[in-house]
Amino acid sequence: MRVLFASLASVGHTYPLIPLAIAAREAGHEVHFAAGPAVHAPLAANGLRPFRPGDAFYEMYAEDLEPELARLRPDLVVHEWGLPGAAIAAHRAGIPGIWHGFGRLFPDGIGLELPTRNTEVTGRPHVDICPPSLQDRHFLATERRIALRPVPFSTPAPLPGWASHRTSRPLLYLTLGSAFGTPELLSTAIAGLATLDAQVIVAAGQVPVEQLGEIPDQVSVYPWVPQAELLPHVDAVVHHGGSGTTLGALAVGVPQLLLPQGADQFANADAVSATGAALRLLPDEVNADAVAEQVHRLLPQHGNAEHRDAARVIAEEIGRMPAPAAVARRLPEYAETA
Numbered sequence: 001m002r003v004l005f006a007s008l009a010s011v012g013h014t015y016p017l018i019p020l021a022i023a024a025r026e027a028g029h030e031v032h033f034a035a036g037p038a039v040h041a042p043l044a045a046n047g048l049r050p051f052r053p054g055d056a057f058y059e060m061y062a063e064d065l066e067p068e069l070a071r072l073r074p075d076l077v078v079h080e081w082g083l084p085g086a087a088i089a090a091h092r093a094g095i096p097g098i099w100h101g102f103g104r105l106f107p108d109g110i111g112l113e114l115p116t117r118n119t120e121v122t123g124r125p126h127v128d129i130c131p132p133s134l135q136d137r138h139f140l141a142t143e144r145r146i147a148l149r150p151v152p153f154s155t156p157a158p159l160p161g162w163a164s165h166r167t168s169r170p171l172l173y174l175t176l177g178s179a180f181g182t183p184e185l186l187s188t189a190i191a192g193l194a195t196l197d198a199q200v201i202v203a204a205g206q207v208p209v210e211q212l213g214e215i216p217d218q219v220s221v222y223p224w225v226p227q228a229e230l231l232p233h234v235d236a237v238v239h240h241g242g243s244g245t246t247l248g249a250l251a252v253g254v255p256q257l258l259l260p261q262g263a264d265q266f267a268n269a270d271a272v273s274a275t276g277a278a279l280r281l282l283p284d285e286v287n288a289d290a291v292a293e294q295v296h297r298l299l300p301q302h303g304n305a306e307h308r309d310a311a312r313v314i315a316e317e318i319g320r321m322p323a324p325a326a327v328a329r330r331l332p333e334y335a336e337t338a
Helices: 011-026 037-045 062-072 084-092 137-142 183-193 227-233 243-251 265-275 288-298 306-319 324-329 331-337
Strands: 002-006 030-034 076-080 097-100 126-128 145-147 171-175 199-203 219-222 236-239 256-258 278-280
Touching (some): 002 011, 011 037, 011 243, 076 084, 084 097, 171 183, 183 199, 236 243, 265 306, 288 306
Parallel strands (some): 002 030
């Protein structure tokens, strides 16, 4: 079977689809991946045949994909929530398609069209990587879902030597993602974490490291870190509330402090903090002292195990979700019923 995956050209939208795409390739399906060139390198490295349809660099419209559908003639299109244009193009071409989520169903008003409201392609099933305990209640009750375990993906790279060799000091990870970080917020969070007796790894993302000023000795700042490899080693994660980092930390049972800035991050922060697996600070609450205080509350080493325990409950729930290989084996079935 020939399967076409399609996503917006960003880490947050492409990476959640890669585990299923790899599993589909490994199951013997011919896999192609439509996306802008910014994400072609990891796709090509995993044999997923990336290409840029039409004039698409980030966004993709139906007219960008229609000629490629005629050329490839796929049996199934897997289109992520951020790409209603791909869903429409597949529908118009008479090709079965399924949505692929990137986390909790995002709220209205964040700049993306809700896939559940597109009247031209309603009723298609959704590959849902969000554990049901965190998913939107209405979505769970009304949509056709294909449960899929969220598998963190990052491009391979060695961790710093001390990151995988634990000491008695907690290991903390700080990231504000690739789109929402600012030097001011990152510096504030670093200042707070530096007051704790802990080792700190920071992924600066879009923030130039030189804009962060003097870095405390126990803090190591990198432009980028292999997050999927790092998360199993850390005691707490401080981040922006993006879906990828949120689910990645939950999958390994790590408690979180969320500092939401925009998009779906506020809804994610609300949902995860309600379970006890995370704490949150809204923008007007963030200062170095508040960051330090909240992270101190997350650390079992300080006698606070309830947040870690709540995170581990969700990790167990995630572990019971079907693996990508199991879902990939059923893609021919989904192509018949989509």
